[in-house]
Amino acid sequence: MESIIHSIRDYAIEIILMLTLAASVGFFGYLGYGLVQPAPDTITFSGEEALAHVKTQLDFGPRIPGTKGHKALGDWVIRELSEGGWEVFIQPFEPLETVEARNILAVSGSGPAVIIGAHYDSRIFADADPNPANRSKPVPGGNDGASGVAVLMELARSLNVAASGKTICLVFFDAEDNGRIPGWDWILGSRFFVSRLDALPKCSDPEFAVIVDMIGDADQQVYREKNSTEFLVNAIWATASELGYSEWIIDEPRFAMTDDHTPFLEANIPAVDMIDFDYPYWHTVEDTLDKVSAESLARIGRTLEVWLEQGAPYIRDN
Numbered sequence: 084m085e086s087i088i089h090s091i092r093d094y095a096i097e098i099i100l101m102l103t104l105a106a107s108v109g110f111f112g113y114l115g116y117g118l119v120q121p122a123p124d125t126i127t128f129s130g131e132e133a134l135a136h137v138k139t140q141l142d143f144g145p146r147i148p149g150t151k152g153h154k155a156l157g158d159w160v161i162r163e164l165s166e167g168g169w170e171v172f173i174q175p176f177e178p179l180e181t182v183e184a185r186n187i188l189a190v191s192g193s194g195p196a197v198i199i200g201a202h203y204d205s206r207i208f209a210d211a212d213p214n215p216a217n218r219s220k221p222v223p224g225g226n227d228g229a230s231g232v233a234v235l236m237e238l239a240r241s242l243n244v245a246a247s248g249k250t251i252c253l254v255f256f257d258a259e260d261n262g263r264i265p266g267w268d269w270i271l272g273s274r275f276f277v278s279r280l281d282a283l284p285k286c287s288d289p290e291f292a293v294i295v296d297m298i299g300d301a302d303q304q305v306y307r308e309k310n311s312t313e314f315l316v317n318a319i320w321a322t323a324s325e326l327g328y329s330e331w332i333i334d335e336p337r338f339a340m341t342d343d344h345t346p347f348l349e350a351n352i353p354a355v356d357m358i359d360f361d362y363p364y365w366h367t368v369e370d371t372l373d374k375v376s377a378e379s380l381a382r383i384g385r386t387l388e389v390w391l392e393q394g395a396p397y398i399r400d401n
């Protein structure tokens with residue numbers, strides 16, 4: 084398949100083509116909703132593949148907006164996904180006047196749009212490091228950044244998009260992680276993304292958003308995040324339980340986060356943040372590859388794979 088990379092700034096003509104496509108395949112996609120029940124042997128998400136994607140990201144160095152490593156990592160994401168048959172859109176924005184950033188959107192399938200997102204930038208300073216001498220150094224972002232992107236990249240390979248009956252919108256958010264640094268704030272990329280939702284190709288009216296962030300810790304404890312939409316949490320955590328992951332994806336509430344799910348919630352779009360905030364290396368120079376495990380990445384990836392391939396079922400309680 085030929086790779087397709089667009090800038091969202093000039094997609095106006097493409098939208099007509101897309102609407103035609105959606106009209107022709109959307110109906111059949113919708114018929115498939117909820118009918119496909121994947122057997123365990125159809126789970127293809129590989130924790131080892133995902134872990135390799137963490138290493139690849141760390142090899143680019145810190146992914147600080149405006150730096151070479153950040154640009155190279157974004158280019159890698161775009162290249163890999165477009166070569167994998169995803170339609171890729173780039174959404175440029177300027178978090179600071181002097182800094183260029185971009186959200187990356189990869190789209191496949193037909194039917195209602197759903198967003199699966201992660202931030203791909205890493206934090207400028209390791210200001211939570213116990214050693215003051217390290218606090219002006221960058222965060223390697225093995226878990227905080229690379230783990231979420233790794234899950235999305237491996238989902239892009241392994242997910243049976245047709246079985247989901249959805250338009251899958253993988254979003255790589257930029258400029259998430261520089262809150263409390265002068266001139267910056269948290270979640271700048273997702274804020275920009277949601278503020279321009281109407282102009283997005285294919286993903287402008289998402290049914291929900293699922294964010295994965297800091298989910299690769301070898302000592303994994305992903306609790307129910309308190310700001311997340313409850314009926315979605317119920318559904319995803321139930322799938323994790325069915326897969327035998329309750330020890331790690333824990334059915335108890337803990338932490339209320341500001342993260343890339345926040346702008347979606349503020350726009351009344353149901354959203355979930357899958358995050359393991361019990362991570363002693365958060366915003367330190369020790370947030371490195373050895374803290375992340377293939378098993379942890381696999382539990383998150385497989386939970387999402389199975390739930391999505393079932394048609395992302397949930398029971399709305401309101």
Ligand SMILES: [Zn+2]
Pocket residue numbers: 206227260366
């Ligand atoms: Zn962070």
